[in-house]
Amino acid sequence: MSALPLAHAPGQWRVAATRRIEYELRKADDVFDPQNDALLAGGRSRGSRRFVVIDDQVHRLHGARVAAYFQSRGVQARILALPGGEEHKDEAAWRRVLQALDAFPIHRRDEPVIAIGGGVLTDVVGFAASCYRRGLPHIKVPTTLMGYVDAAVGIKTGINFNGHKNRLGSFEPPRRVLLDRRLLATLAPRHLRNGVCEIVKLAVICDAGLFDLLERSGADALASAFQAGASAAILDRAVGGMLRELAPNLYEDDLARAVDFGHTFSYGLEMRHAATLLHGEAVLLDVLASTVIAERRGLLAEADGERVLALVARLGLQPEPRLLEPAHMWQALLDRIEHRNGHQHVPLPTAIGACAFADDVVFPEIEAAVAALTERMTGHEPIAQC
Numbered sequence: 001m002s003a004l005p006l007a008h009a010p011g012q013w014r015v016a017a018t019r020r021i022e023y024e025l026r027k028a029d030d031v032f033d034p035q036n037d038a039l040l041a042g043g044r045s046r047g048s049r050r051f052v053v054i055d056d057q058v059h060r061l062h063g064a065r066v067a068a069y070f071q072s073r074g075v076q077a078r079i080l081a082l083p084g085g086e087e088h089k090d091e092a093a094w095r096r097v098l099q100a101l102d103a104f105p106i107h108r109r110d111e112p113v114i115a116i117g118g119g120v121l122t123d124v125v126g127f128a129a130s131c132y133r134r135g136l137p138h139i140k141v142p143t144t145l146m147g148y149v150d151a152a153v154g155i156k157t158g159i160n161f162n163g164h165k166n167r168l169g170s171f172e173p174p175r176r177v178l179l180d181r182r183l184l185a186t187l188a189p190r191h192l193r194n195g196v197c198e199i200v201k202l203a204v205i206c207d208a209g210l211f212d213l214l215e216r217s218g219a220d221a222l223a224s225a226f227q228a229g230a231s232a233a234i235l236d237r238a239v240g241g242m243l244r245e246l247a248p249n250l251y252e253d254d255l256a257r258a259v260d261f262g263h264t265f266s267y268g269l270e271m272r273h274a275a276t277l278l279h280g281e282a283v284l285l286d287v288l289a290s291t292v293i294a295e296r297r298g299l300l301a302e303a304d305g306e307r308v309l310a311l312v313a314r315l316g317l318q319p320e321p322r323l324l325e326p327a328h329m330w331q332a333l334l335d336r337i338e339h340r341n342g343h344q345h346v347p348l349p350t351a352i353g354a355c356a357f358a359d360d361v362v363f364p365e366i367e368a369a370v371a372a373l374t375e376r377m378t379g380h381e382p383i384a385q386c
């Protein structure tokens with residue numbers, strides 16, 4: 001850091017500082033095995049404390065092992081279980097975490113908060129950790145596919161506010177992320193498919209190899225709850241690809257981001273259809289609409305567009321295009337223009353695994369794309385289910 005008087009302006013100083021961001025993601029086989037050091041590494045261990053927030057479903061399944069883990073390590077743990085689900089990603093959950101944290105004093109540096117759960121839980125806990133005493137370190141253990149390949153991978157935290165998704169949040173790098181694929185074994189099929197939607201997004205916009213892998217082995221991986229076959233290869237490639245996109249632009253200084261593919265027209269969709277639509281499902285609808293927009297612009301070959309639709313059908317994802325309402329999509333785009341500082345920056349695929357940004361999308365082309373997509377989707381019956 002430097003604080004220098006400005007030579008040309010007496011009585012004014014300029015502060016410039018750089019802070020290094022460094023965190024690691026590592027695969028951890030059986031993270032709750034008392035022999036496994038991963039949960040405690042990077043902090044004080046025997047005789048120390050940990051504030052642990054865990055998704056209530058994960059608590060039901062693994063709570064006893066989690067408690068036994070800390071007990072066997074001589075670490076005093078306060079374990080708070082919170083419900084997952086988008087409807088619980090709110091100020092009340094955030095405040096509950098902060099109140100419980102305030103009642104369980106922990107060191108500010110060497111007793112990291114531990115978040116074990118899906119994207120909702122890790123987003124809420126990451127945000128609370130970033131606020132409490134202006135920032136406590138935290139560790140994320142994703143337990144959903146969405147968390148494993150996306151929500152736990154980057155540095156964004158957030159809660160829904162004022163009817164808007166993720167309207168409050170922070171950039172808060174975790175200290176580490178522990179990836180234990182076994183935890184996915186108990187996920188409901190719909191939540192597995194929800195996570196797959198984000199992997200499809202990534203494949204279409206920036207990784208043709210991942211797309212091939214999904215075509216060949218995605219349905220089998222899904223059917224095994226990502227426990228068998230090519231599952232590990234798909235997950236590794238998805239996490240690596242996500243990091244390649246996020247790492248050079250962690251704080252989103254560049255607002256034209258390929259990983260925003262699927263996150264333009266979908267904005268607000270899952271809040272509007274809270275009872276029927278999960279995050280990944282909304283993203284997939286946007287991916288498909290954007291794919292058709294790209295085709296109709298002549299940016300994407302029709303054969304590639306067909307491959308995307310065929311993969312979606314092959315994976316049994318069953319998106320419902322009738323939920324795409326052009327007027328709402330247009331409103332979502334207008335909101336994204338604020339978010340993207342005055343630009344549309346709509347990511348569109350130009351081939352499988354390649355991206356361009358559009359800044360001139362107009363309402364009639366959204367309408368036409370939705371109509372075309374709805375018509376085409378009826379020609380692709382799902383052939384794989386899990």
Ligand SMILES: NC(=O)c1ccc[n+]([C@@H]2O[C@H](COP(=O)([O-])OP(=O)(O)OC[C@H]3O[C@@H](n4cnc5c(N)ncnc54)[C@H](O)[C@@H]3O)[C@@H](O)[C@H]2O)c1
Pocket residue numbers: 055056057058061083084085086089117118119120121123143144145146147150151152154155156157158166183184185186187188191194279
């Ligand atoms: N921070 C980011 O960069 C980022 C990126 C992508 C998504 N997200 C956020 O992630 C959220 C969605 O995450 P999600 O799909 O994980 O939802 P979620 O956290 O609500 O979890 C889905 C369901 O699975 C249950 N569950 C969790 N782990 C389980 C397990 N191992 N076995 C059985 N059930 C389990 C939960 O209780 C919940 O009912 C959205 O709010 C989205 O905005 C954030």
